[in-house]
Every structure is written in C-alpha cells, then in structure tokens.
Amino acid sequence: MELRDTARAAADAIADHLASPGNVRGLDLAQDWWPQSLAHGAAGVALLHIERARSGHGPWQRAHDWLACAAEGGAVGGPDAHLYYGAPALAFALHAAADRPGRYTRALNTLDTHITALTRQRLQAAHERIDNGGYPKLAEYDTIRGLSGLGALLLHRETHTDLLREVLTYLVRLTEPVKHDVEELPGWWTHLAPSGKPSPDYPEGHANNGVAHGISGPLALLALTARRGITVPEHTEAISRILAWLDRWQQEGPAGPWWPYWVTRQHLRSGTPGDGPSRPSWCYGTAGFARTMQLAALATGDTDRQHASEVALLRAMSDPDQRNLTVDLSLCHGFAGLAHIARLVAADALTPGITDSLPTLLAPITDIPPKALVRALCEPSGGGDIGLLEGAAGTALTLHTYAAGGPSLSGWDSAFLIT
Numbered sequence: 001m002e003l004r005d006t007a008r009a010a011a012d013a014i015a016d017h018l019a020s021p022g023n024v025r026g027l028d029l030a031q032d033w034w035p036q037s038l039a040h041g042a043a044g045v046a047l048l049h050i051e052r053a054r055s056g057h058g059p060w061q062r063a064h065d066w067l068a069c070a071a072e073g074g075a076v077g078g079p080d081a082h083l084y085y086g087a088p089a090l091a092f093a094l095h096a097a098a099d100r101p102g103r104y105t106r107a108l109n110t111l112d113t114h115i116t117a118l119t120r121q122r123l124q125a126a127h128e129r130i131d132n133g134g135y136p137k138l139a140e141y142d143t144i145r146g147l148s149g150l151g152a153l154l155l156h157r158e159t160h161t162d163l164l165r166e167v168l169t170y171l172v173r174l175t176e177p178v179k180h181d182v183e184e185l186p187g188w189w190t191h192l193a194p195s196g197k198p199s200p201d202y203p204e205g206h207a208n209n210g211v212a213h214g215i216s217g218p219l220a221l222l223a224l225t226a227r228r229g230i231t232v233p234e235h236t237e238a239i240s241r242i243l244a245w246l247d248r249w250q251q252e253g254p255a256g257p258w259w260p261y262w263v264t265r266q267h268l269r270s271g272t273p274g275d276g277p278s279r280p281s282w283c284y285g286t287a288g289f290a291r292t293m294q295l296a297a298l299a300t301g302d303t304d305r306q307h308a309s310e311v312a313l314l315r316a317m318s319d320p321d322q323r324n325l326t327v328d329l330s331l332c333h334g335f336a337g338l339a340h341i342a343r344l345v346a347a348d349a350l351t352p353g354i355t356d357s358l359p360t361l362l363a364p365i366t367d368i369p370p371k372a373l374v375r376a377l378c379e380p381s382g383g384g385d386i387g388l389l390e391g392a393a394g395t396a397l398t399l400h401t402y403a404a405g406g407p408s409l410s411g412w413d414s415a416f417l418i419t
Helices: 003-017 042-054 060-071 087-097 105-131 147-157 161-174 216-227 235-248 265-270 286-300 303-318 335-348 354-366 370-378 392-404 412-416
Strands: 178-180 183-185 206-208 251-253 256-258 262-264
Touching (some): 003 392, 042 087, 087 105, 147 412, 161 216, 216 235, 235 286, 256 303, 303 335, 335 354, 370 392, 392 412
C-alpha cells in the first residue's frame, strides 16, 4: 500500500472513532479534556472534521456536532481565555468551518466582541508592565496562552487588521533590550521558570526561545504578517533583533545546528547553553526554530538565512540520534509535528531533499495498524487525549493533510504559527 493510502486509512480510523462527542464519553471529561479546548478537547476535534469535510472526505454533520459540543454552555471568556481555550479557541474553529459567506457569522461577531475586549485588556496590561520596568510572564506574549496566539487568531480571521497591528506594535516593544541589575537583557526575559511559575531552579529567570512559550512565537507572527503586508513601525527591526538573539545562541553539533530551549543568567554570563541538542520538536526544538527562521527569511528576502534554516531542518530530520529523542506521535513534540513541518518547509524551500525524510518521520505512526493506533491515541488506557496539540485530532490532521497532498484547506495549522 502507498504511504498516502496508509496515512489516509489511519486518519479515517481516528475520525470514525471520534465521529461524535458521544463516542468519547468513556473519558473523564473533567480531567482529560475541556469542550472549548483546541489543545485537548472538542474544539480541536472539530478542526479534524472541518478539514475532512472541506476536502470532501467526511460529512459536515460531524463537524457541526463537535462545534455544538464546544459551544454548549456559552463561550468561556475572561483572563483564562486564550487561543487554545475559551472564546478564542471556539472562534478559531468556527472560522475554519465558515466555508461559505454567512456561515457562523452571527456567532463569530459575538465572539469577536469578547476577543477584542480580551486582547485590548492584555495589551494595556502588557504596555503598563513595560512602562513600569517589570518582567513579563510567558503567558503575556507566547503562542499558547499569550498575545502571539491571539495575533494568530486575528490573522486567521482576516477581519481585525487594526487590532492585529496593535498586537504587532506591542511585540516590537517586547523585543527592545532592557537593563536589570546592570545587565542588558532581551525584553522578553522573565523572572519565572519555563513552567511559567517561580522556581528555585531559576532564581534569576530565563529567556525562552521556543515557538510554544518563547520568543520564536512572536518572531513567527511578525514574519507571517510581514509576508501578508501587515506591518508596523520597526517591524523589520524587531525581526532582526530576535534573529540576532537566536544567532547568538545557535550551537553547532555533529548533525548540524541546534538551539537551546532557553537561556538562563548563568548561560548568559558563561556564553554557553549546556548540553544538546534535545528533541527536534515544534514547541522547542530544531523543527520549530527552522520553520520560524525560514518564515523570517522569506519575509525579509534573506536567501542565505532561508537556505541555512532549511539545511538545519534537513540535517536534524536525517539524524537518527535526534529522531530517537522523539517518543510520541503528537503535533506539539512528536512525529506528527516533525512530518507536518517538514512538508511546510519543503513547500517553500530552496533546498532539495526535505521531503525524502517524510516516510521515516511518518513511520512511527503509519506502521501501527489503524485499530491499534486508535486505541493508543483515543482510549483512556492510552491516555485519551483527543485534542489538537498533543492528541488524536492533531495526529489525524497531519495524516489527512499529507494524504490529500496539498496545504490545509481550513487553516488549522495556523494555530501553530507555522503557516
């Protein structure tokens, strides 16, 4: 059987198992998933069925059922809402489902009111924090919980460009260096640990480099908006400041360049980030860094950087030692994420050979018989994460999009700031 056929059969099996919310009632709903979670719940599963319906591989009714499940009880707003949870997550999924004018317009307009208020509140608090000289929390600016994620939603919606520019203006400020205790630090230096909480292991905080929770998320949003002609003053300078930081911390290994997940004050003073590389994931690893820097290179016309970023990904995906550090099948830090990023990078690449890695990257998923894969991903005994970020829906979306042979039709992958 051809690899695309195998991938499609696996995606079909997962989608059929997740055909309706009633099929997963064996899970502990309070603990394992939340209806309005893209990361773990119904909103993420809805994206799977939306993409399949838009490509003619599944009925729209499944998407509608999961959207109804996500919306049941009203949208969650307030300070806990972000791209992956609550009103923004529901709006992301509804926009993906709006395959014709007028569909979900009333619901989206209502959600937009809450999202606009939430975004402005976050922006005001962030600017006040900068004015007062305080450290940011990761959740202020990151992709998963912060303003970069809300910016990704605004870019996905394509209807609130002025508010998106306000987010970009904040990100430009975030990249400006600051001084703390006589030392110059990047503006995104946080006093917290990578967990987002205070920790004695990080007494002086750190600068987070990742796409999920670090400065590569803002870099990706700045690059993606620049490619679409949505810019603000010092937009290109902000991109350059972030790239200069990542260049400073780029390390050379036997299998090519790699970047540390984060930099502490000790690393800053010694100039060395410790051992590496670690797993080459979307959230923190070489795959995420390479795609983000490729996007920045495309936005600025820097063909040398573009080639270098593509070679970094190619070498990492070809290195069995790095691949062996990947131990799950998810989009966030597993083989689905590596395969999908490799496809996206290859589609924009100057460098040949990247797609040659796809059979190896997909094999840990496609080598599992469909029924066994469903049990491993969807059943409570296998973890029962059905969502987009670390669960079954994300893995199935990767398989389906690969089998279809083209880009995403619904824009589901824009939640990762990789397209």
